[in-house]
Amino acid sequence: MKRLFLSLSLFYAVNLSAQQADYPIKAVNFTAVKLSDNFWLPRIQVNHQVTIPASFARCENTGRVKNFEMAAAHSGKFCTKFTFDDTDIYKTIEGASFSMAVTPDKKMDRYVDSLIAIVAKAQEPDGYLYTARTIDPLHPPEWAGPERWVNEHSMSHELYNSGHLFEAASAHYLATGKRNFLDIALKNADLLVRTFGPGKRGVAPGHEVVEMGLVKLYRITGRKDYLALAKFFIDERGKRGYKKDSENEWQNGKYWQDDKPVTAQDEAEGHAVRAMYLYAAMADIAAIDGDTAYLAAIDRIWDNMTGKKIYVQGGIGAVPDGERFGEDYELPNATAYNETCAAIGNAFWNERMFLLHGDAKYIDLLEKVMYNGLISGLGLDGKSFFYTNAMEVRDDFKHGSLERSRSGWFECSCCPTNLVRFLPSVPGYMYAQEGKKVYVNLYINSTATLKVENSDVVIRQEHDYPWEGNILLKLDPVKATAFELRVRIPGWVNGEAIADGLYRFKDTKADAAVIAVNGKVQPYRVEKGYAVLNRMWKKGDVVSVSLPMRVKEVLADGRLVDDEGKVAIQRGPLVYCAEWKDNGGKVSNLFGLGDKWDVVMEKGMLNGVVVLRGEGKRVEVRDGVVDTREEKVTLIPYYSWANRGEGEMSVWFLEKVRGVSLR
Structure with missing residues (x-):
């Protein structure tokens, strides 16, 4: 069946090429990439x-x-x-x-x-x-x-x-x-x-x-x-005809992305899943028809979303009422919605934006979404799901859309079935080609077979990503072949938490990605976020890429009022959270996390995860007296929370106590 899919895909690609233009960059079919x-x-x-x-x-x-x-x-x-x-x-x-x-x-x-x-x-x-x-x-x-x-x-x-x-x-x-x-x-x-x-x-x-x-x-x-x-x-x-002066998004048309022609729209609006599917379709038409007005519109909308309307773990659609985008900088934590379908739609859209522009910033966001706010929607058992993806869970707060644990199914089960169709396609996001340019977008152990200049080229990835950043790319062309290997240098290596600066790392120092070919460190130029390696590639060539994975504190734009004075923690592509299970049954009273973390692989925990262990502080009331004490803190990858029972969870942590509310 795999051979059949490949032959049909080849026919499909040839037929498409004969019809007319499409995306300038072509994704490598997922069946050409075997994961390991x-x-x-x-x-x-x-x-x-x-x-x-x-x-x-x-x-x-x-x-x-x-x-x-x-x-x-x-x-x-x-x-x-x-x-x-x-x-x-x-x-x-x-x-x-x-x-x-x-x-x-x-x-x-x-x-x-x-x-x-x-x-x-x-x-x-x-x-x-x-x-x-x-x-x-x-x-x-x-x-x-x-x-x-x-x-x-x-x-x-x-x-x-x-x-x-x-x-x-x-x-x-x-x-x-x-x-x-x-x-x-x-x-x-x-x-x-x-x-x-x-x-x-x-x-x-x-x-x-x-x-x-x-x-x-x-x-x-x-x-x-x-x-x-x-x-x-x-x-x-x-x-x-809608009520243009109404603030109700159903009445003014924004909920449906229908308040104005798409070419006049400049912000991510309305129901988040609807919006993602619209913008993905506009990208398709822009690629096929060369519609520059569509392209300009989705460029503006993408900038608005990433600069003003996205959570630190890649979630979108902050407002529970209508599963929709809020106003600029409206990103509350306690009531965050973040529908799983919206994350999947965001992945669809960002891949298309990359295929249009060839810029790594779209893959950076795709990666952030995939490793955090998308796979959090699926339990490790493979049969429990989040419809929404919370940013914090507190014992003393509830709201109608907050899910403290995953469910087997929903009356509206669009998210579980969307995950079913997304997961098998993951290998198709790894590589792309544009003539003699070969893009390495995602780092996943695998063997890929590509055709460059009508010659087969096999690329094997060997590493332990996302836990470690030492990447090996082993190239085996059937014959010596000249082409550009474009290796993505993730934004988080370069000191960028997210494009457009809604979030930034507290330590602004950019790390240096070191690249060697056959053991010899190579100078390289960076173009649109990719290290460009242009040479005659021969069988047995090995490219090593060292991506430093320091634990980094993330700060939010000051206009995100819920995140003021707080930090989130990221290592590599993964955003971390504190969960009740590892922190004495409660995390909402943790603050003042230190900047020293032990990075520990726990193979027997949550199907194998790297946890972060460090120091923090906890404020408690003991016998009517407010007490603050030093505390050991353990953080786990955000995607893995709620697999060990219900309890508190938090992504953001106060740097210091700013006040006390008595009750």
Whole structure:
């Protein structure tokens, strides 16, 4: 099956090249990279063995599969809560397809085919596929609206369902070569082409993703009407009449990114997941059509997000009410929302921004998101999940969206199924190419096979990242080949906590990355965050990259009021936190952390983590008297919290006590 995926991907790439331009930089297909590391590979294996089967089982147990069966029979009552519940099946099939491309699984393949057959029977003759209406067209759920499409601009999610159908069917076709799912998607896409467009029905989809899905179908089929429809949906934004003077984001259109045309937008706004999917689709169109207005808009929006609207661990969407971005610098810790789906969408968008610009700052942010606020959404057991990702948990504070522990499933389970489809694709973020330029973006032990100047080049990574920063890249070209190896020097090495300066390291000194080729230290120039090594590469060449991993204190921009006078702790790409389990059952009263840390690998803890052990202070009330004392402090990687029971957790720590509130 892997060989099939590779041959299909090659056909897909050749076909695309023959059609027209696309991203100037091309990601190396994930099937060309075989992982061997101890960090990501076990997670991907658990995803295949545990998470995907559990997701399919929950789709059955919660009635999601039954909805399709009832739609096929045109009988019954829609039995789940949300009109977009169909997509949990689509996303799980997408994840299974990615996973089977590298781990063939006949049993899973047969099961996926059985689900696709059920989906096919639920599709209406003209291609419409939306179980919430088809089961009982006269009595659809309220969100669906009384007729097709009439509520699409807000909450029906008809086009959202189509978008995830398109993405899943594309993955399944490329993974298996089968057309059974793709044909369902194309039938639905053809209905959309007949229904929407200039002189037809117009709408700005209430929840974006159909735009990304249409682009994927375009790349497979070469059908320009699919691409045109994706752009049409994007350009419909800003046309609907809203109450422009209202501060309510649902009433003024900001919640839907619909308050103004996309080319006039300059800040990350509204529902965070919707926003990420929109900006990713705009990047796709900018790459394919050369739309400079789209490009300028997403550049402005990215600067706004990274400079004013992102948490220190890469989380976005601060406001629980609407799962949305707040105003500039509105990043409270106690009520932080940080939906897991938003983190995944942020990863999608940042990869695309890199493919457009070739700048390492986008991979820096992608890495921050992946290692912190994204994988925190999945428990180490592979079957428990966070929908939201807290910045602090206190015993004396609760709010409706705060999750103190992970859950097996949710009524709205978009996040678990999004994780299912993201994890198998991780190897595809590691390398990219632009002609004779080979980009090394992520450091994960692996063997990758690339083609440079029509010659095979194998690159092996050997190291213990993210725990240590000594990287070995072993190159084995079939024949001596001249090309540029572009090795990312992470921003955290250069003294940059995040692009645009919303967070900064207390110690502003930049560390020096040392690079050697075949044991000889090499001078190198840095271009857009990459060390450029241009030479004739021969079999057996070894590049060693030393990335200093000092423990660093992070400070926030003074306009982030919740972080004033506080520090966070980062080592390498990992943001750390204190959890109750390691710190006497309580962490909300810790402050004054020292600057000396013991870096200790604990192989038997949390599936193997590097912990930081140091000194701090604790303030307590003993017999009515306020007491401050020195305390041993242990920090763990943020992603790993809440795997050992419920209790307090904190990312930010006061440097000193500024006052006491009596009660």
